[in-house]
Amino acid sequence: MKIAKRVDRLGTETAFAVSAKAAAFAARGNKVYPFHLGDLNLKTPANVLEAGIKAMRDGHTNYCPNAGVPRLREILADDIGTSRAVQYSMENVAIQPGGKPTISKFFLTMMNPGDEVLYPNPGYPIYESQIEFHGGKAVPYGYIEGKDKFDIDTDMLADRITPRTKLLVLNDLQNPTGAECSSKELETIAELVLKHDLYVLCDEAYFDIRYGGQSKSLVSLPGMRERCVILYTFSKKFAMTGWRLGATVGPKEIIDVIIKLNVNEESCSNHFVQYAAIEGLTGDQTEAKQILTTLKERRDTTVDILNTIEGVHCLRPNATFYLWPNVTGAMKKTGLADYDDFRKTVLQETGVSFCTRLHFGRPLEGEDNFYIRLAYSGIEPAEIKEGLGKFKEFIES
Numbered sequence: 001m002k003i004a005k006r007v008d009r010l011g012t013e014t015a016f017a018v019s020a021k022a023a024a025f026a027a028r029g030n031k032v033y034p035f036h037l038g039d040l041n042l043k044t045p046a047n048v049l050e051a052g053i054k055a056m057r058d059g060h061t062n063y064c065p066n067a068g069v070p071r072l073r074e075i076l077a078d079d080i081g082t083s084r085a086v087q088y089s090m091e092n093v094a095i096q097p098g099g100k101p102t103i104s105k106f107f108l109t110m111m112n113p114g115d116e117v118l119y120p121n122p123g124y125p126i127y128e129s130q131i132e133f134h135g136g137k138a139v140p141y142g143y144i145e146g147k148d149k150f151d152i153d154t155d156m157l158a159d160r161i162t163p164r165t166k167l168l169v170l171n172d173l174q175n176p177t178g179a180e181c182s183s184k185e186l187e188t189i190a191e192l193v194l195k196h197d198l199y200v201l202c203d204e205a206y207f208d209i210r211y212g213g214q215s216k217s218l219v220s221l222p223g224m225r226e227r228c229v230i231l232y233t234f235s236k237k238f239a240m241t242g243w244r245l246g247a248t249v250g251p252k253e254i255i256d257v258i259i260k261l262n263v264n265e266e267s268c269s270n271h272f273v274q275y276a277a278i279e280g281l282t283g284d285q286t287e288a289k290q291i292l293t294t295l296k297e298r299r300d301t302t303v304d305i306l307n308t309i310e311g312v313h314c315l316r317p318n319a320t321f322y323l324w325p326n327v328t329g330a331m332k333k334t335g336l337a338d339y340d341d342f343r344k345t346v347l348q349e350t351g352v353s354f355c356t357r358l359h360f361g362r363p364l365e366g367e368d369n370f371y372i373r374l375a376y377s378g379i380e381p382a383e384i385k386e387g388l389g390k391f392k393e394f395i396e397s
């Protein structure tokens with residue numbers, strides 16, 4: 001096989017590999033407590049499902065415009081504009097087959113080979129993969145554990161900007177840490193963006209997965225609307241991960257190129273699914289709200305138990321469905337100093353399956369605390385209690 005050279009630079013999402021290992025362990029007759037993957041075991045709201053089925057029956061099974069169904073684009077422009085206090089029209093919206101495609105399309109549109117791109121680390125591994133795959137230089141910035149939340153290390157971010165830095169990836173309401181920027185952090189980032197003439201990919205996949213208060217967006221700050229491209233997804237809010245629908249939202253000049261990429265890559269996103277999405281945004285919200293109530297219950301159950309375990313400290317983020325507990329003490333106690341040893345031994349001994357720091361980018365110099373990621377979106381409270389009970393026993397014995 002003569003596979004193209006560029007493929008050497010393509011990364012992956014290793015949470016899927018952890019998932020496969022856990023499935024293999026379960027297939028051998030073992031009980032698994034799945035905290036590894038950010039998928040939901042909750043049903044798509046019935047009204048959304050019915051709207052999708054009706055759209056299929058109504059014959060929306062052919063191609064639709066490359067940019068998406070106009071009515072959905074209009075509704076999204078209004079919804080996203082209102083919640084971020086900016087003005088968007090349908091020309092600012094390109095529908096996508098999921099949230100993820102916005103990442104590669106943003107880099108294809110905005111990044112030249114050799115450009116430096118700042119990205120969060122720990123962070124969603126696809127940024128690093130796509131930056132490097134398309135010939136950019138991925139430059140990581142980190143997070144600092146605070147009293148109530150993880151903060152972006154804005155000093156590190158500022159220090160790493162060079163004349164070659166062109167782009168910034170910001171995943172506010174972050175996977176994996178659950179971090180949420182304070183107003184001050186957003187202001188600092190906006191200042192850096194303006195000062196260094198940067199463009200920003202705002203990955204807002206979890207903007208609507210929050211359990212109180214109001215999400216903020218960098219795009220709301222002065223001068224940011226023209227520099228930010230928002231990654232939007234229906235996956236999480238409406239438990240639609242397998243339906244594959246999302247959108248890219250940003251300045252028209254950028255969206256026009258992204259629509260051209262749609263033409264080249266998939267012609268259009270799945271047609272009838274877009275009618276389900278319209279129902280999601282405009283129809284009855286009872287079940288969508290119930291998804292949040294269910295997730296919040298799971299968050300509290302998980303955090304409460306984790307914080308009773310010797311050597312584990314876990315913050316309680318108000319958004320996302322991820323936890324990033326500090327397990328430095330627990331790992332020390334077990335004598336397992338290596339992330340992979342710890343993860344594999346815990347799976348073997350307790351059935352609890354999770355990702356670690358290693359699944360979210362290459363660790364940065366000077367990191368001396370150890371973290372794992374627990375996703376509570378795919379596991380019931382009774383299982384959370386049983387699994388973490390075993391985890392606690394394993395650590396403490």
Ligand code: PLP
Binds near residue numbers: 098100174175233246
């Ligand atoms: N961005 C972040 C931060 C995510 O965690 C995910 C999915 O887990 C995505 C983007 C991709 O979302 P989608 O499943 O809609 O493609």
